[in-house]
Amino acid sequence: MILVGNAVVERNLAAGVESEIHVPIASDQDVVVARHKGRALATELGFSGRDTTLLATAISELARNIVSYAGRGEIVLRTTHNSDRPGVMVVARDKGPGIASIEQALREGYSTSGSLGLGLPGVRRLVDEFEIVSEFGEGTTVTVRKWKG
Numbered sequence: 465m466i467l468v469g470n471a472v473v474e475r476n477l478a479a480g481v482e483s484e485i486h487v488p489i490a491s492d493q494d495v496v497v498a499r500h501k502g503r504a505l506a507t508e509l510g511f512s513g514r515d516t517t518l519l520a521t522a523i524s525e526l527a528r529n530i531v532s533y534a535g536r537g538e539i540v541l542r543t544t545h546n547s548d549r550p551g552v553m554v555v556a557r558d559k560g561p562g563i564a565s566i567e568q569a570l571r572e573g574y575s576t577s578g579s580l581g582l583g584l585p586g587v588r589r590l591v592d593e594f595e596i597v598s599e600f601g602e603g604t605t606v607t608v609r610k611w612k613g
């Protein structure tokens with residue numbers, strides 16, 4: 465596990481080195497920790513307050529899904545760059561039951577738990593890039609990227 469404080473993120477960015485933070489997810493408290501660390505990383509990269517909140521919300525939804533459906537997993541937060549701006553990459557992964565129908569899971573208003581959260585379609589709207597790989601019975605990995613505005 466690599467734990468990164470803000471000063472380290474700043475130095476790494478200046479040196480062109482990407483930072484990586486692993487947050488184990490198994491409880492509601494871990495969801496809060498992941499949200500916090502995502503917020504700190506986005507702020508450090510100079511994200512606007514609004515974009516920071518959107519990213520933190522996406523991280524919460526993904527972490528909550530891990531707790532709800534897989535029991536445990538992890539959130540990996542990384543600084544990243546495209547050709548002209550920095551961004552945050554979030555990988556939410558678990559070895560839980562997987563998603564039987566990704567198409568259905570991405571449908572607005574679809575939930576197997578009756579929850580009223582933003583859900584995966586909401587996460588998709590909050591970020592710039594969104595990808596799900598899920599093998600039924602093997603686990604789920606959701607990767608999202610949000611670029612600094």
Ligand SMILES: Nc1ncnc2c1ncn2[C@@H]1O[C@H](COP(=O)(O)OP(=O)(O)O)[C@@H](O)[C@H]1O
Nearest residue numbers: 529530533562563569575576577579583584604
């Ligand atoms: N990590 C996951 N592992 C297994 N199934 C998942 C996972 N994330 C989401 N799902 C499935 O996809 C559905 C849609 O997820 P989501 O859009 O977050 O809605 P909600 O969590 O409110 O049900 C869930 O009801 C669940 O069946």
Ligand SMILES: [Mg+2]
Nearest residue numbers: 529581583584
């Ligand atoms: Mg959900």
